[in-house]
Amino acid sequence: MPPAPERQLPGARDGQPLWHIDVAHGALRLTAIVLSLDGTRTIRAESRGAEHEAARHGTAVADDLLSRGAAEILAEVQQAHAAVEGIQP
Numbered sequence: 001m002p003p004a005p006e007r008q009l010p011g012a013r014d015g016q017p018l019w020h021i022d023v024a025h026g027a028l029r030l031t032a033i034v035l036s037l038d039g040t041r042t043i044r045a046e047s048r049g050a051e052h053e054a055a056r057h058g059t060a061v062a063d064d065l066l067s068r069g070a071a072e073i074l075a076e077v078q079q080a081h082a083a084v085e086g087i088q089p
Contacts, residue, residue, distance in 0.1 A: 018032065018033045018034075018035070019031065019032040019033070019061075020032075023051055026050060026051050026052075027048070027049070027050065027051060028047075028048065028049060028050065028051045028053075028054055028057055029046065029047075029048045030046065030047050030048075030054075030057045030058060030061050031044070031045070031046045031061075032044070032045050032046075032061045032062075032065060033045075034065055034070040034073050034074065035073070036073050036076065036077075037076060037077055037080055041069070041073055043065055043068045043069060043070050043073065045060075045061045045062075045064035045065045045068075046061065047060045047061050047064075
């Protein structure tokens with residue numbers, strides 16, 4: 001299995017990003033989506049290929065998400081979560 005995208009993305013937790021893996025006949029498809037809290041921003045990434053290259057697919061998806069702004073969205077989610085939990089003012 002590929003590394004879970006949240007292991008590659010700073011601040012990812014509590015269901016962010018959403019990801020799904022399909023494996024059939026040695027082929028893998030990894031899809032991940034990062035959503036802003038208000039739903040106005042969505043970043044989707046996908047990688048397909050051989051199951052034995054799963055780690056490469058996980059890294060490719062994480063890199064794609066990061067290159068398109070996922071870290072900023074995840075930081076906002078983390079900040080909002082911290083405020084709700086009373087960790088930050």
